[in-house]
Amino acid sequence: MKLSAYPAFTHSAFQSRLAYRNQVWANAFGDLVNVFARIAIWSAAYAGMTVVDGVTLPEMVTYAVLVGTVLRWDHARLLHEVGDAVRTGDVAVYLLKPLHYPFAILASHVGHYAFSFVTVTIPVVLIVGFTAGLMPPASLFHAALFPVFWLLSWLVMFCIATLCGLLAFWLLTAFSLEWFLMGIMLLFSGAVVPMWFLPPALATLFSYLPFAWVHYYPAAVYLGKLDPTSTWLHLGMGLGWLALLAAAVAWLWSRARHRIIVQGG
């Protein structure tokens, strides 16, 4: 199959989301509540203190907003999709087509993400920015590198979620995988607590795992918590993790497609 065919999956995913407009309002409202809640939680935690561990409250609020909106990836959708395809047998249809299943999922989820980004993320960031206040990037250098880390974050999360999704070929369900991944991401990625508030041993351990490139490092780069040398170093390490995860996806897919047991159909 020509590479030019994959954008059709992206377009189709985007179009399919247009059919459920109530879902857009509900998601935007849910995200707004979630972000304001994160701000309230950190404001309550600071309780009058201006700086904790070198981090100010406005910086922490910005971190919470970035992690809760721009860096919020819907990995559950991907796992549901793969889990349903395995459970219903629809995955067999994909195998009959001249395409690479993980690439098709990637193209499809670019469409889903683009839709969410335009209809939910941007409006929510604008509303929160104007009401609660959002700090600008720490410098031009950090502003320039943030989109790179943001893209890296999306791709790393995609690979992690796809790896989990492919495990459904063995377990025949993605339900428990989704919950395991949720627990891991909540704790290890800095989605709730950034590394600078963790006990040193945990912070050191978590900061080397790939999950940190999904939430912690992009937000830390935006806030200027990494100097230029360290930013380049962590970009290189992130790319290394991405290459490793992509290779793992390719290897797992090569194993998974040889042991498909179609239950439905």
Next chain:
Amino acid sequence: MQRPLVVIPHLVRMYVRTRFEYPGATMLGWLSQIVAYGGIYTAIALIVTRFGNLGGWIWPEMALLLSFHLLAYSLGASFSFTQFRDIEEKVRLGTFDAVLVKPIGAWTYLVFSGINIGYAGHVLLALGLMAWSLPQVGADWTPLTVLFFLATLVSSAAMVCATMTMIGATALVWVKSSHLYSIFFGFWELARYPLQIFPFPLQILMLTFVPLGFLAYVPVAVALGKPVALLGSAAPLAALAIGPLWVLIAMAHWHYCLRNYQGAGG
């Protein structure tokens, strides 16, 4: 009246048996949910211990709040969530009509033919965390306060079940209602924290139209003798009343939606 009493145990037994057709997947599901909730609770514990407290609540008090939240939710949701979430698809495909012609009430059939034992992991974690936190919080436990604590747990669970019923029933009229679950779970996450840390309009909302402030915060604050935001001395009575009140509203809503159901599939 006798027919449901005879049928209900059969419905429950059948569903449990189908779930245990795949015992490995069931156990893995329980374990994965314990890991997921363990992840968020650890994160909250790290915040509370690092900053000393959250809105005046120290970690053992927060642990009691979290455990009550999880236990009340899982008890209520096991009777309602998956059952009413799936109504939407039944309406879309037209299979809800088959539920309506069964010789047993539609609500009774839906609830008891899908009692979700998948929440066992939630219950285990909640009971474990509660058992750890109860001796730590230093509350004055008398038979009356224990009774109050248990009664509010039932009331909160009933409120969850009633809310799920209302959201699911809405699909009978709107065909789609899954987006309302997104809103519900947005507020449900907030209900893990002391209510007073949130902006005033959100506090009002969580004690009125989306009364998830009663899910854990109000009953636990009363049990711990803490001042309750907005409700003050009316909090104990309100915590007991919310469940029955919400059930009555849900019954009215369910019957209204059933009367106005026209089907969407075929």
